[in-house]
Amino acid sequence: MSITVEEYKEVLNAEVWIEINKLRDYARHGISREVRGEVWIYLLGIQEADRSKEVSTQKQKLLDYEQIDKDPNEVTKRVRGEISRYLRKTNIESSRDIPRLFENVISAYCNHNHRVEYYPAMVNLCAPFIYSLKRECDAFLCFEKMINTLDDHFSSRSINESVASFMTLFRTCIPDLYSYFEEEEVDIKEWAASALQFVLSRELSLENLMRLWDTYFAMPDWMEFHPYFCLALLRHMKESLEELEQSEIRTILMRLPSLEMDQIVNEAFNIRHEILERQISEEF
Secondary structure: OOOHHHHHHHHHHHOOOOOOHHHHHHHHEEEEOOOOOHHHHOOOOOOOEEEEEEHHHEEEEEHHHHHOOOOOOEEEHHHHHHHHHHHHOOOOOOOOOOOHHHHHHHHHHHHHOOOOOOOHHHHHHHHHHHHHOHHHHHHHHHHHHHHHHHHHHHOOOOHHHHHHHHHHHHHHHHHHHHHHHHHHOOOOOHHHHHHHHHOOOOOHHHHHHHHHHHHHHOOOOOHHHHHHHHHHHHHOOEEEEEEEEOOHHHHHHOOOOOOOOHHHHHHHHHHHHHHHHHHHHOOO
């Protein structure tokens, strides 16, 4: 199922009320680049469905963002270095000053959230918002929402617990590949920790990552769904991975090739259904 730009615009151009549920239904199948940013701000709750408040809320968001300190701080040098490394491997042209946007948004977040320490993957997590959203303040608010969502999730369940649970599912769902990784002494736990904690933002290409987040932002429980997508990704790549040796497997998993995201998303839903059915049958 493919949703056209015109179908998205029909919803987005509503005069009184934006049908968020319709946007969610559409977004599961992917969002056209032309309207992705505008759709995301509704899916993430940055913009309200009631359009009568749109102008006033946008003005207030901009005023609030302008008041946040974006001046260089003790982590600015590290942020700039990571931005430079990221941009060297991401060949996407833009007429905007992308390095400055990255630096402003991440600096604003770190200065506004003193309890959170900067980490390099913030650049990867910020990138989809920088490239998709027209207004810097919206990119900041979406980025803040993403980081807070991850922090909330892993404050209730540690990354070690999440990796342990994922490894159990991996061994159950794809036993042949699990055994092959053991034979090749591939430390899949290291990959799983990054893939789970940073939502594959370090491993997927930017285009693939944005397509994945289209589906995620349409879901109420996307963090719970994410491990199933990681499993679907490994199942999708199973045959090619089993032809590689340890170092080659590590290299390809750390920087994934362009993938058929729609196909893998559908496979993830199937895997989740299989596992939930198995758990229900085991209870009876």
